[in-house]
Amino acid sequence: MSEETKALESMIGEEYKYGFTTDVEYEEFPKGISEDIIRELSTRKGEPEWMLEFRLKAYHAWKEMEEPSWFNATYKKPDFENLLYYSAPKKKPQLDSMDDVDPNIRETYEKLGIPLEEQKMLAGVAVDAVFDSVSVFTSFKEKLADAGVIFCSISEAIKEHPELVKKYLASVVPVRDNFYAALNSAVFSDGSFCYIPKNTKCPMELSTYFRINNMDSGQFERTLIVAEEGASVSYLEGCTAPMYDENQLHAAVVELVALDNADIKYSTIQNWYSGDENGKGGIYNFVTKRGICKGNNSKISWTQLETGSAVTLKYPSVILQGDNSIGEFYSVAVTTKKQQADTGTKMIHIGKNTKSTIISKGISAGQSNNSYRGEVKIGKKAHGSKNYSVCDSMLIGQECGAHTFPYISSQNPSSSVEHEATTSRVGEEQIFYLMQRGISEQDAISMIINGFVKDVLKELPLEFAVEANKLLDVKLEGSVG
């Protein structure tokens, strides 16, 4: 405890630890969005004709759609004509080893503490590092290739595995699904593609670090993970971004497909720049994440730790189509200063004996607003299905808000849904009890908060859990007491 605490205390008072920019040259690309821009983008990426058609179709759908406003957040709408829809480092090196990577980029990763090199290898993690939209480095490819796993950037997949991409892209999140998904489908720059063949357990945890680095570059990532029958994979995603004044838009789309007996675990730590004390700047995080348990006995699990971004709208969902399939959602959302988070999940039960679990913990501090918005839907044919949801909120300070909007519906008499939610604060008695046992106030609060979120953090892979704990403490430093 104390060693760790000292390390934590050293971080006290740090503003945004990961706020810096890296000086790398960018290919120039005109601002704004139009058919021509999309054609240009597609050409530069050397995409086949069908991909261009996909993008144009999405673009036209997007043009007809209205920006949503049903969520519990207010912000300055992004100016879509003033965004940069493509940015890639000018030098796009073919890499054999880390030495070939642009030293500036390498330095960025080191500052971020990403053990891309030896440490990561020892840790057994393959990293597909996305640096402002284009993959610059992919490691462990061979080892994965031996297992038959395809793990590459989505641009590469479009060229090398068009049949798979065609089959699954937009099969979970249709192009017209929502405003931001349509925009993403039109202009997505890059992202990750992962395919686990039949009866294969992915030999290592896959991880992608996203990094927004270019001012005004809307980041439109696209991730597609397909687990064939009996396959299993664990995927990590972590994000940090530099300190900028202008609000930046991030509208990613993540699609997961699990076939019979497949198992996908998707973990996220999100710590983008959340704006300053006055709510100036910060990232808009409008992400569409959805998985489908297509096959029988399949399982999809989402775990997330959301601490950053000025505005977060994010609802990782699971469609439980296969019989006996399982959906899980574990989330900790922390908001401080003037952050606004509206996050939750959807569990759509279609198949028989499907089960879903939702554990959501929201912590609001400062002048922030934190909302849980979830939907649990039991369809007519989902006999014997079960859902269990808990969403707890903790308020720290007198100017923040906590909200819960759980939508629950059932059309099946043999299914059961349980939902509970509480809102409370860090109790004075709890702090007092710990303090009279000789624990400092700060440690006591830290312990109470760790206890509050424990159920979720234990779902994270180990190396993420450590980072998550650190993040939480740094984030809430000075908020309590």
Place this chain on the structure above:
Amino acid sequence: MSEVAVKETMLNFISGEIDATSDSVAIKAINLRGRDALESTAFPTRKDEDWRFIDLKSITRNNFVSVSSAGVKEAGDISDHYLPESLNTRMVFVNGVYNEELSSIEGLPNKVIVGNLSEYGDHDAVKEHLGTITNYENDAFAPLNDAAFKDGAFIYLPEETSVETPIHILNIFTDSDKAFYATPRLLFVGEMYSKATIIEEHIGLADNVYLNVPVTEFRLFAGAHVHHARIQRDSKQANHVSRPIAMLDQHAEYHSYTICLGAKLFRNDPRVIQNAQEVDFTVDGLVLIDGEQIADTHSIMDHRFAHGKSHQLHKVVVNDSAHSIFNGKIFVAKDAQKIDSFQENRNLLLSEEGTVHTKPQLEIFADDVLCSHGATIGHLNDEEVFYLHSRGLTEQKSRELLVYAFALESVESMEVDSVEKMLLEEVIQYTNRDLKG
């Protein structure tokens, strides 16, 4: 009707003129306000968050006329519906019109008023409180009541007075040639440390179509205590859209229990506003529906000051192709510290065709609070059925008993014996009818 028609105002589903305004100055002002609002307020559609799940067809496919032009029948002998506990504290309204003959008000404590609103238009409490706390923004239904009501129940309790016998407000709806709208109104003003029990009943005598839009307003001053039971047994073809609202001052207690049995479409938007520190209130509900009934409750527990306590237990049993909707909001304003609020919604879904939607909602802006909600949707526990079965009860009886037990908890909080008894009869009828086969 078509989608286009639904986007109109309430007036699209009303034919003929609304009757002339009231002679009473205070009521006339509300009538005029309602008429303005009726024209300017859009009728809700599925795109409105608060109306997302409800099917309003049974209202929109009708043209309702005023009671005076609907060819309504006489009430006849309705003494079966009188409560033995309130033989001399009973007001009867037939289709929203006060009926003096059937009512009986005697032996009230000094200065207590239980009477027709239209006769008390000059009373200070009416002038001050009628229509002042009903603020249903963008609501298409409350204005219809505002626009058309003339009669209504007015209950006034002076300081430190308590009425021991329950006050029975009996709203009777009779058969008619045409579908009509009725606008029962209730204004309760309880001065400091007054105390009363109100039984508000809505009974449909026939199986006709009508639209019942009651508005009830409860203004409780410091230390006033009110127990308010609302029993809805409208015609199975009726539409009931009610707006009960209560505003509480310091140390006031308001406990309301809404029982929904009748009506094809029931929509209830109870709202309790905490207007000072240290209040205690309850917004309970019991819904037993079958056939094609729709019951929708959108409650708001609005804590605006510190030290409030509130409790809500909303129980629902759904059978056949009935549809229940629940949206319970708990608001806690900034600085409204030390709020203790609990909400529970339990749904029992008995049939393949039934649907349950629930959305318990917390919106909290103060940190030192204890607010929680729980919602469950389930079926009868097989093990429990089996247990009773193994004790010699038939399977049907076992199921009946379990549903009865589920409903019992809500019925027991009625506090008035005859009402409890009557409701238990209703529960038994419901379980007998529905669990056969």
